[in-house]
Amino acid sequence: NAGVTQTPKFQVLKTGQSMTLQCAQDMNHNSMYWYRQDPGMGLRLIYYSASEGTTDKGEVPNGYNVSRLNKREFSLRLESAAPSQTSVYFCASSVGQSSGNTIYFGEGSWLTVV
Amino acid sequence: QKEVEQDPGPLSVPEGAIVSLNCTYSNSAFQYFMWYRQYSRKGPELLMYTYSSGNKEDGRFTAQVDKSSKYISLFIRDSQPSDSATYLCAIASWTGGGNKLTFGTGTQLKVEL
Numbered sequence: 308n309a310g311v312t313q314t315p316k317f318q319v320l321k322t323g324q325s326m327t328l329q330c331a332q333d334m335n336h337n338s339m340y341w342y343r344q345d346p347g348m349g350l351r352l353i354y355y356s357a358s359e360g361t362t363d364k365g366e367v368p369n370g371y372n373v374s375r376l377n378k379r380e381f382s383l384r385l386e387s388a389a390p391s392q393t394s395v396y397f398c399a400s401s402v403g404q405s406s407g408n409t410i411y412f413g414e415g416s417w418l419t420v421v
Numbered sequence: 422q423k424e425v426e427q428d429p430g431p432l433s434v435p436e437g438a439i440v441s442l443n444c445t446y447s448n449s450a451f452q453y454f455m456w457y458r459q460y461s462r463k464g465p466e467l468l469m470y471t472y473s474s475g476n477k478e479d480g481r482f483t484a485q486v487d488k489s490s491k492y493i494s495l496f497i498r499d500s501q502p503s504d505s506a507t508y509l510c511a512i513a514s515w516t517g518g519g520n521k522l523t524f525g526t527g528t529q530l531k532v533e534l
Contacts, residue, residue: 311464347429349526350465350509397464409455410522412464 309333311413313398319419320388328383328416330398338401339381340365340410341373343394350397356381357403388420424448425512427525436534440497444510444525447491451523453513454486456495459527460506468508469495500532 352365457465469484
């Protein structure tokens with residue numbers, strides 16, 4: 308049981324380049340999330356998808372776009388990468404958006420923008 | 422002021438010690454309280470979850486919530502080197518439009534032999 312799978316695990320980008328982080332879950336969860344984790348800042352929500360076909364902005368959406376391709380997959384795109392987007396990105400999923408639903412995280416994607 | 426405050430540590434203890442990890446929060450609307458453990462270069466994994474004031478035990482771990490003081494704690498008994506990780510508190514409120522989860526910055530714990 309893979310849970311939440313993210314690719315790539317490591318990536319170095321030049322400023323202005325674009326890339327897409329891929330995420331897939333095999334738990335039949337309805338809701339999916341993208342977080343970034345920075346030292347001293349904790350985990351911050353970038354975008355989430357409460358259910359297939361919907362996406363909404365989180366706390367720090369600027370510079371990112373997302374696509375909920377189907378129930379399993381939720382991708383995060385950086386159109387023009389900036390050094391401020393150097394971070395660790397985590398995809399996560401939960402059964403739903405109801406109160407108390409446990410959120411399960413992937414292993415993380417380390418992104419460096421130079 | 423952050424909605425959730427957590428001492429970043431690092432906290433170093435000898436094997437077998439009792440560890441106390443704490444968070445404070447400011448929003449009384451928070452209803453659900455979680456502790457995640459994150460090993461180096463891994464994603465966070467859920468350790469404990471509770472929604473009421475009081476204590477909840479799971480093996481060597483006890484989660485404590487004091488809603489009147491807006492204070493939550495995680496106690497680890499008989500700590501082991503394998504407990505060395507970063508511990509994140511996470512607090513959720515039901516906003517009607519969805520579950521808003523706010524994380525603390527994490528406390529780094531090292532349990533030494």
